[in-house]
Amino acid sequence: MIYASPGPKRSSALTGIAKPNPRTLALLALLGGVVILGFAAIFVKWSGAPGPVTALYRMLIGAAAITPIYLLRHRSTLRSLPRRGVFMAVLGGSLFGCDMAIWMTAIGISGATMPTLMANTAPLWVGIGSILIFRERKAPGFWVGVVIAIIGVVLVLGHNLRATDGLGRGMIMGLVAALFYASFHLATQVGRRHMDTLSYLWISTLSAAGALLIINAIMRSPLTGFSSKTYLSFIALGILVQFLGWLLINFAQGYLRASIIAPVLLVQPVLTALLAVPLLGEHFTSWHIAGGLAVLAGVYIVLWSRNRVLSLQGERE
Numbered sequence: 001m002i003y004a005s006p007g008p009k010r011s012s013a014l015t016g017i018a019k020p021n022p023r024t025l026a027l028l029a030l031l032g033g034v035v036i037l038g039f040a041a042i043f044v045k046w047s048g049a050p051g052p053v054t055a056l057y058r059m060l061i062g063a064a065a066i067t068p069i070y071l072l073r074h075r076s077t078l079r080s081l082p083r084r085g086v087f088m089a090v091l092g093g094s095l096f097g098c099d100m101a102i103w104m105t106a107i108g109i110s111g112a113t114m115p116t117l118m119a120n121t122a123p124l125w126v127g128i129g130s131i132l133i134f135r136e137r138k139a140p141g142f143w144v145g146v147v148i149a150i151i152g153v154v155l156v157l158g159h160n161l162r163a164t165d166g167l168g169r170g171m172i173m174g175l176v177a178a179l180f181y182a183s184f185h186l187a188t189q190v191g192r193r194h195m196d197t198l199s200y201l202w203i204s205t206l207s208a209a210g211a212l213l214i215i216n217a218i219m220r221s222p223l224t225g226f227s228s229k230t231y232l233s234f235i236a237l238g239i240l241v242q243f244l245g246w247l248l249i250n251f252a253q254g255y256l257r258a259s260i261i262a263p264v265l266l267v268q269p270v271l272t273a274l275l276a277v278p279l280l281g282e283h284f285t286s287w288h289i290a291g292g293l294a295v296l297a298g299v300y301i302v303l304w305s306r307n308r309v310l311s312l313q314g315e316r317e
Contacts, residue, residue: 026255036245038271047233051104059209061238088191093207106173118174125182141305149298155291
């Protein structure tokens with residue numbers, strides 16, 4: 001909408017500026033968050049620590065970064081937080097913590113390919129969950145885009161699909177991780193309706209850290225005695241990825257549906273692959289390139305399909 005002033009020409013020029021569209025800002029925040037998340041696997045690789053331990057430090061450091069900012073801005077409103085929003089934030093954070101622990105454990109059992117491949121089926125479960133829970137209607141283009149994007153993920157990550165050690169267990173655990181990840185997105189969609197971005201991120205991060213602390217206690221994982229490089233990787237994961245990256249994504253989740261957020265996050269493995277070339281010495285094949293293009297094409301189709309449905313609904317109204 002353009003705001004015009006009836007006063008002098010100079011005032012009209014200053015006020016006649018289009019107000020930023022919240023959905024446009026949300027999409028930009030989502031893309032920025034995905035770029036930051038693309039670094040997550042790099043930092044995990046550099047840490048060299050067990051997956052659940054790395055995940056725990058990520059959430060603890062992220063919580064430490066968020067807490068002072070949150071208390072400065074929202075201390076007076078702590079007691080007035082809506083119960084439903086708090087419940088969904090705790091649930092979503094716990095689900096996210098379990099997702100990370102299961103996914104990283106699966107990687108230790110059967111390598112990165114199959115668990116990551118199965119975990120990236122989350123958009124399908126988000127789409128199905130949004131139909132069953134929220135009664136959302138999906139245009140055919142949505143499913144076409146999701147299928148193309150997942151095919152792209154298969155091409156990007158499928159260079160060692162012939163691995164057989166623990167393959168079955170890794171696939172099952174990757175699928176379970178995908179269900180947890182999809183459930184996290186669905187819970188967040190509900191929670192963000194009742195709570196602002198920072199409040200939701202703060203509570204969900206603390207909840208994820210709590211869930212991971214319990215998991216590491218059960219597994220009796222060592223939590224200290226690591227190298228300086230490992231601790232620096234933990235800090236990068238906590239501040240850059242968990243705090244800044246997910247702050248941007250949680251903002252986007254307040255304006256965009258979970259069935260849109262999840263497919264866009266499929267771009268993350270593509271970005272990780274691009275970063276891994278100079279930082280980890282990895283290289284591309286023609287299959288990686290084709291897969292990356294397919295992921296981007298699938299995400300574009302999903303977004304185009306949603307925008308098309310919204311425009312048609314607007315015309316009918």
